[in-house]
Amino acid sequence: MIKTWFECTPQLVDVAMGRTPADMVIRNVRWVNVHSGEIVPGTDIAIAAGRFAFVGPNADHAIGPQTQVIDGEGRYALPGLCDAHMHVESGMITVTEFARAVIPHGTTSMFIDPHEIANVLGMPGVKLMHDEAAGLPINVFVQMPSCVPSAPGLENAGASLGPAEVREAMSWPNIVGLGEMMNFPGVVAGDANMLAEIGATQAAHKTVGGHYASKDLGLPFHGYVAAGPADDHEGTSLADCVARVRQGMRAMLRLGSAWYDVAAQIKAVTELGLDSRNFVLCTDDSHSGTLVHDGHMNRVVRHAIAQGLKPITAIQMATLNTAQHFGMERELGSITPGRRADVILTSDLVTLPVETVVAQGRLVSRDGGLVVDIPPYPYPAEAKDTVKLGRKLGAADFDIAAPAGVNGVRARVIGVIENQAPTRALEASLPVADGVVQMDRAGDVCQIALVERHRGTGTVANAFVSGFGYDKPCAVASTVAHDSHHMIVVGTDKVDMALAANRLGEVGGGVVIFSEGRELALVKLPIAGLMSDQRAEVVADEANALIEAMRQCGCSLNNAYMQHSLLALVVIPELRISDIGLIDVTRFEPTDVLIEEAAV
Known part of the structure; x- marks a missing residue:
């Protein structure tokens, strides 16, 4: 520590x-000063006890026989990067493995919200990740x-x-605030428990994270802001981030593996000229394959x-702005005396190759x-074997019964939106055979099921989904199902759906894809059904194989698995599925899958 x-x-x-000599001196760099917005050439940086001691034109006076000297060779020195909002579990790896994956990409500070493991294991799960995080070199x-469950009464x-x-x-000691x-x-309804959680955080003088996943910027938005959340990462449009910043929140712009929300919102700075100090960059959810192959x-x-932001402004949004938001400007986010000595050396500020990292x-x-x-961090046995199906599932468990005597129905369908977290509330006319509503593979309407997996009740909630593009018999099952983390099964074939669900019950959780009775890919996630105990590189390879198998079954969505895993997130509009059924997230109430009879 x-x-x-x-x-x-x-x-x-x-x-x-x-x-006294420094422990380390980095010589001859171009100092990216995020406080002044300057790039200062010919700078030396002296480090002692893990903190910056001197930043100036000549550090000869700080070099002794035991000082480690690094020649910066005229490269840029910028602060280590900070991820202001993220969920480690989305990478399907532990905190330790996440750190191993992102350190080479220059991430030296992460603000993590472990609400995934909290939904499975409660406080013991949060404490496990808290303690693991405290022992890392970044x-x-x-x-x-804050919300376990995320929407009481709906899941x-x-x-x-x-x-x-x-x-x-x-x-x-390592808690810095309240998660989203x-x-x-x-x-906005004045729920006493929600306001008490916010109040407890404010009483501790810590930051309240926001999550306003609604397009309504009227009175509900103003009521939400008045309650105290200090930031929000759920904006997807220019109007969203402008509204948040004007109300004193910080707009967190995310680029995850499947969430592409920076381009539309960064125009608030590049075109409207809003003050960039109130904008922060984050990832929210990053797939292990993204971490290993693309960066963080x-x-x-x-x-x-690439969207037109000045390099130093973009760097500020991923360093100093984040530190200031969490009240940690005196600890993180800049290369200045007293701060933790987190440095990246790079030869180019635009393409940003990360050549050296000091943490x-x-x-x-x-x-x-x-x-x-x-x-590796040793997770205890009680964090494993958490998938309890209660019984073996069969194809008939995924039947959706039609009203008696009809040959067609009108059904509500969850519509996937590529590269965004929200869904659309669609409708489709579907045929009926032998009293069971059928899928429409040609029309890209397949089935989705939510299988209860915490208490072994054996219950299955069924509905329809569109947008994955599967064009052959297949099924994908996952025990990563934000936020309650039951099991989501999406498929065009009910036999494959049963096989996939039962397979995850056998291995203790993970993600699997079956096609025509054959297992195409499997990622085992034994820790809470959310995380692997393997190295990040191994998980990335397994995850890439899974995505490729999804492509072979006709799915061309970017990072379709991430879209799959959010289909049970009953706090983001418009339609979702939970263990109690189909949820209308514009009205925040259960709704029927079938609307009316329709001739087909």
């Missing part, structure tokens, strides 16, 4: 004055999950947390620059590879 600035003050002063801070999670648990967590307040209908926050910064004053990555050993 890095010492506090106060504890290090005598050593930092002595190094700055030349009385800065991993935790936000206490049943594996655990339930409330104001008492939030108050307890605020005393933990997803139950925005509860907040460096990918987001590059993307923001907390320690060289951790060079030329895209780790140079430190980060051992």
Whole structure:
């Protein structure tokens, strides 16, 4: 654990004055100063006790016989990148493996919300990830999950947390605030529990994370802001981020594996000229394949620059702005004395190749590879074997019965929107055979099921979904099903759907795809049914095989698995599925799958 600035003050002063040698000196860099917005050439950086001690034109006075000297060779030195809002579990790997994957990409600070594991294991799961995060060589801070379950009355999670648990967590050393307040209908309705969670966080002088997933910027939006959430990452349009910033929130613009929300909103800065200090970049959800092959926050910064943002402004949005938002400007986000010594060396600010990474004053990555050993974190047995189906499922469990004597029906259909979290509320005319409503593969309407997996009740909720484009018999099942994390099964063939669901029951959770009775790909996720105990590179390869198998079955969506995993997220409009059935997330109430009879 890095010492506090106060504890290090005598050593930092002595190094700055030349009385004591530094632990490390990085020489001859172009200093990307995120406070002044300048790039200062010919700069040296002296580091001691994991913090910056001196940043100036010549650090000869800070070099001793034992000082590690790194020649910057005129490259740019910028602060280590910060991810302001993210869920480790979305990478299907542990916090440790996530850190191993992103350090070579220059991420040195992460603000994680472990509400995935919270929905399965409750407070013990949050504590596991909190303790794991505290032992890593980069800065991993935790936000206490706020909505477990995310929408009480519309779903049943594996655990339930409330104001008492939030108050307890605020005393933990690595908790920096409250995770995204997803139950925005509860907040605007004055729900006592939601407001108490916000109040407990504010009483601890910590940051309340927001999640207003509605297009309504009228009174409900104003009521939500009045309750205290300090940020929001659910904006998808220019109007969204403008409204948030004008009301004193910080707009978090996300580029995850499947969420592409930066381009539309960054125009608030590049075209409307809004103050960039109130915009923050984040990922929210990143697939392991994205982390290993494409990058993390460096990918987001590059993307923001490609949308017309000045490089230094984009860097500020991924460093200083994030630190200021969490009240940690004196700890993170800039290369200035006293802050944690997190540095990236790069030869180009636009393409942003990450050539050297220093975290907390320690060289951790060079030329895209780790140079430190980060051992696996041992998850206990009670964090595993969490998938309880209660019985073996058969094809008939996925039947949707039609009214007696009809040959066709009109049905509600969940419509997937590529690269966005919201869905559309669609309708389709579907045929009936032997009293059972049929899918329409030619019309891209297949079935979706939510299989209860926390208590072994054996219940299955069925509905229809469109947008995946599957054109052959297949089924994809996943125990990653935000946010209650039951099991989502999407398929064009009910026999395959049963095979996929039962397979995940056998292996203790994960993601699997079957086609015509044959298993095409499997990612085992034994930790809470959410995370693998394998290395990130192994999981990335398995996940890529899964995505390729989905393509072979006709799905051409970008990162379709991420879309699949959010179809049970009953706090984002318009239609979702939960363990109690189809949910209308514009009205926040259950709704019938079948609308009316229709001749087909």
